[in-house]
Amino acid sequence: MAFTELNNAKMRLSLSSLLGPSSWTCVLLALVLGQGLPPVGAYSSENLLTWMQASNFGLQVLQYALNDTESSTGDEAGCLVEVQALLSSAGAQALQALRVLDAWGKFPQGLLYGHFTDLGNYESCLSSSYQSVGSAPKYCLSHIQFKSLLLEGIGSEALSLNIGTCIPSSCSAAQLNRWLHSHLRSMFGESGDPTEESDVLVQEQSCSVAQAAPMDGLDWFAVAIFACLGTVVLVATLLDYGKAAGKLIGAFSLRQNVPQLFATSTSPSPRVIPCLHGIRCLTILWIIFGHGYMFLLQAPNINSYEIVAWAQTPSSMLLQSGSISVDTFFLLSGMLLVLTTLREMEKNQGHLHVPLMYLHRLVRLTPVLALAVLFFMTLFPRLDNGPLWQQFTGASELCKDTWWATLLYVQNYAAPGRMCLGHSWYLAVDMQLYVLSPILLIALHKWGKRAVGGIVVLILLLFGCVFSIIMLNELQVFDRRGNLGADSPQMRLIYYTTHARATPWLIGLLFGHFLHTQGGRKARLPRWMTPLMWLLCLGLLASALFAVFPYTQPGAGAISPVAGAFYMCCSRIAWPLALCWLIWACQNGLAPGIDSLLGWYLWQPLSKLSYCLYIWHLLVETVNVARTKSSLHFSDYDAFLRFWSDFGVTLLVSLVMYLFVEMPVVRVELELLRRFRKPKVDPAAAVDAPVVPPATSISRQNLVDP
Structure with a gap:
C-alpha cells in the first residue's frame, strides 16, 4: 500500500478496528515512518542519501586521510586502504558504508546555550556489519579544544567540543587526530595555527570496539x-528449611537473615537512641543524591548554561556544601564508640581488649569492601558500554595498583589521587581514628574531665593545623566553577586526610562521654533556654551550608584563603555541634515532632543497609551515567528522577550484599566469640540470645552494639 493510501486508510478506521492488534501495528508503523504529515514532494531515497553525504562531518574528515603522508608506510598503511574502500562504498551509496559515516557526530546544535557534545550514534557504529578488508568499525570520542569562550560565566577557561567518530578499527587515535587537525586547518584557513587556536585530542582510551576483551584469570x-x-x-x-543447619551454616540462611533485616523495635530503652536511625538514613540519602547530581553535572547536557544559573540558587548549596554530610557519620562514629566502650570498660573493671577490638572492626568492615574492590577491578568494566564508558569507568584500572591501600585503609595518604574506590577515603579516615581511639578511651575512663580538656585542646590544635595548611598553600576551599579534581591539592591536603577530618569525630567522643555521664537521666532546662538553643542550632546548620553562598553570585570574586580557612575550620565544628543538640533534644523530649520523625521505626531496616548503600551507591551511579549514549537535559526534576533510579538499583544491590555478606559475617563472628570466650552466665540461657546487628562506623543499630 502506498504511503498516502495508508494514511487515508488509517483515517477511515473505525474505533473498533483500531482496537485490534493488527491495526495497532499498522498505525505504529505508519507513525514511525513519518505518516500523518502532509506530503512534501516526490524526493527519492537517493536524494535523502545525497543530502546526508553533503552534510556529513565524517565524510569531510576522512577525505584528509587520503593525503595523510605519515600513514602511507608502516602499520598505519592498512588503515588508509580501509578508509579508501569505505569512501568508495559510500560514494556508491552502499548502506553499510553510509551507516558508518552516519554514526559520526555533528557540530552541536544549541552551542550558545551550553550544548557542547554530539556523541553520534555509538550503537550504529559498532553494530554495523560493514567490513572492508577484515576490520570492523571503531568508535572514538574526540575533544576539540578552543581557548576563547563564547559564553561568559560558563565555568571554564576553555571551550571543548566533544564529537563522536566512527573509523575502521585498524586506524589509530593518532591518525584520526591528524585528520581532524587537517580538516580544521582548512576550515580556519591555512594561516591558522591549530596548536594556538584549537587543539584536538583523541586518545586510544576513548576508543572502543564491539569485541570485548577476553576474561583473564x-x-x-x-x-x-x-x-x-x-x-x-x-x-x-x-x-x-530442613532444620539441618548448624549455627555457623545457619548464619548464611536467608530464612533467618531476612527477618533480622526487617525486624523493628518500638520499645523504649535507655540503651537506644532512636533518632540515630533517621539521621543515618537521611544522611546516606543526601550523599547518594549529591553524588548523583555530581555525575549529572559531568555528563553531556544540552543546556549546560542552565547549570550556571542553578549554581547561583540557594537550594544548590545543599549540594555544593554537601561534603559536610560525611561529618555526620564521623560524629556518630565517635559518639557511639565512647558510649559502647565505656560501658564495657565499666563492666570489665577498666580493661579494654584492644587486639579483639581491632579484629572486630576489620571483620565487620572488610568483607563488603573487599568484594566491592574485586568487583570494581574485574567485572565492573564489562557491565555495559557507551561513548563515555571509558571516561567514567577507567578508574577501575587504578584498583590494580592501589587495591592493597584500600584494604589496609591507608589510601587517603598512600594514594590520595589514585584511590581504587574514590569514596572509600571515609573508611580510611574512620579506621585510622579507630586505631588511635584506645588512647582517648582509656584516658576518658581513667581521668574523665581532665581527658575532656585534653580533647578540647586537641581540637584547637587541629583547627590551627588545618588553618595553616590552607594559608601556606593558598588553597581554594570553595570553587564555584567545580574545578577541584580528585588529585587537586585541596582534596589531598584538607579533604581526604585524617588530621583535617578528625574534629567532628572528636566532638562525637566528647558528646558520647557527656551522654554516658548523664546516664539516661532526663535533663531539665529553663523554658527560655530551649528556643534559644534551637535558634543557635539552626544558625550553626545554616552557616555551615550557606556561608559561601555570596561567592556563587555573578561578579563575586574568589573566596580568599583567610575566609576559606575560617569557613573550613569553623564549619567542621559548627555542624557536629548543631547535631549534638538535635540528638540531645530528641533524647530529652525537647524536639516534639522531630524526634518522632527521626525515630520512626520504619527507618530501622534502611539504617541496617546504610553501610552497603554507602559502599555500592557510587558504582551504580557510575554505571548509570557511563552508559549514556546521547546528551541529557539538566534540571532539578531530571536529577530527582535520576536519584530514584540510582537509589532503587543501589537498594537492591545493598540488600543482596547485606543478606549474603554483611549479616552472615556478623553472625559467624558472634558465634565464634561465643564458643571461644568463657561464659560468665549459664550457657543454656545464652542459646537464644538475639543476634547483634552489624556494627560499622556508618551502620550501627543501637548502643548495645560495640
Whole structure:
C-alpha cells in the first residue's frame, strides 16, 4: 500500500478496528515512518542519501586521510586502504558504508546555550556489519579544544567540543587526530595555527570496539567468588528449611537473615537512641543524591548554561556544601564508640581488649569492601558500554595498583589521587581514628574531665593545623566553577586526610562521654533556654551550608584563603555541634515532632543497609551515567528522577550484599566469640540470645552494639 493510501486508510478506521492488534501495528508503523504529515514532494531515497553525504562531518574528515603522508608506510598503511574502500562504498551509496559515516557526530546544535557534545550514534557504529578488508568499525570520542569562550560565566577557561567518530578499527587515535587537525586547518584557513587556536585530542582510551576483551584469570576468580557465595547462601537456606543447619551454616540462611533485616523495635530503652536511625538514613540519602547530581553535572547536557544559573540558587548549596554530610557519620562514629566502650570498660573493671577490638572492626568492615574492590577491578568494566564508558569507568584500572591501600585503609595518604574506590577515603579516615581511639578511651575512663580538656585542646590544635595548611598553600576551599579534581591539592591536603577530618569525630567522643555521664537521666532546662538553643542550632546548620553562598553570585570574586580557612575550620565544628543538640533534644523530649520523625521505626531496616548503600551507591551511579549514549537535559526534576533510579538499583544491590555478606559475617563472628570466650552466665540461657546487628562506623543499630 502506498504511503498516502495508508494514511487515508488509517483515517477511515473505525474505533473498533483500531482496537485490534493488527491495526495497532499498522498505525505504529505508519507513525514511525513519518505518516500523518502532509506530503512534501516526490524526493527519492537517493536524494535523502545525497543530502546526508553533503552534510556529513565524517565524510569531510576522512577525505584528509587520503593525503595523510605519515600513514602511507608502516602499520598505519592498512588503515588508509580501509578508509579508501569505505569512501568508495559510500560514494556508491552502499548502506553499510553510509551507516558508518552516519554514526559520526555533528557540530552541536544549541552551542550558545551550553550544548557542547554530539556523541553520534555509538550503537550504529559498532553494530554495523560493514567490513572492508577484515576490520570492523571503531568508535572514538574526540575533544576539540578552543581557548576563547563564547559564553561568559560558563565555568571554564576553555571551550571543548566533544564529537563522536566512527573509523575502521585498524586506524589509530593518532591518525584520526591528524585528520581532524587537517580538516580544521582548512576550515580556519591555512594561516591558522591549530596548536594556538584549537587543539584536538583523541586518545586510544576513548576508543572502543564491539569485541570485548577476553576474561583473564582475575575475572574468572571474581566470578568464582560470587558464585561460591551464592551457592553457600542457597545451600544454607535449604538446610535451614530442613532444620539441618548448624549455627555457623545457619548464619548464611536467608530464612533467618531476612527477618533480622526487617525486624523493628518500638520499645523504649535507655540503651537506644532512636533518632540515630533517621539521621543515618537521611544522611546516606543526601550523599547518594549529591553524588548523583555530581555525575549529572559531568555528563553531556544540552543546556549546560542552565547549570550556571542553578549554581547561583540557594537550594544548590545543599549540594555544593554537601561534603559536610560525611561529618555526620564521623560524629556518630565517635559518639557511639565512647558510649559502647565505656560501658564495657565499666563492666570489665577498666580493661579494654584492644587486639579483639581491632579484629572486630576489620571483620565487620572488610568483607563488603573487599568484594566491592574485586568487583570494581574485574567485572565492573564489562557491565555495559557507551561513548563515555571509558571516561567514567577507567578508574577501575587504578584498583590494580592501589587495591592493597584500600584494604589496609591507608589510601587517603598512600594514594590520595589514585584511590581504587574514590569514596572509600571515609573508611580510611574512620579506621585510622579507630586505631588511635584506645588512647582517648582509656584516658576518658581513667581521668574523665581532665581527658575532656585534653580533647578540647586537641581540637584547637587541629583547627590551627588545618588553618595553616590552607594559608601556606593558598588553597581554594570553595570553587564555584567545580574545578577541584580528585588529585587537586585541596582534596589531598584538607579533604581526604585524617588530621583535617578528625574534629567532628572528636566532638562525637566528647558528646558520647557527656551522654554516658548523664546516664539516661532526663535533663531539665529553663523554658527560655530551649528556643534559644534551637535558634543557635539552626544558625550553626545554616552557616555551615550557606556561608559561601555570596561567592556563587555573578561578579563575586574568589573566596580568599583567610575566609576559606575560617569557613573550613569553623564549619567542621559548627555542624557536629548543631547535631549534638538535635540528638540531645530528641533524647530529652525537647524536639516534639522531630524526634518522632527521626525515630520512626520504619527507618530501622534502611539504617541496617546504610553501610552497603554507602559502599555500592557510587558504582551504580557510575554505571548509570557511563552508559549514556546521547546528551541529557539538566534540571532539578531530571536529577530527582535520576536519584530514584540510582537509589532503587543501589537498594537492591545493598540488600543482596547485606543478606549474603554483611549479616552472615556478623553472625559467624558472634558465634565464634561465643564458643571461644568463657561464659560468665549459664550457657543454656545464652542459646537464644538475639543476634547483634552489624556494627560499622556508618551502620550501627543501637548502643548495645560495640
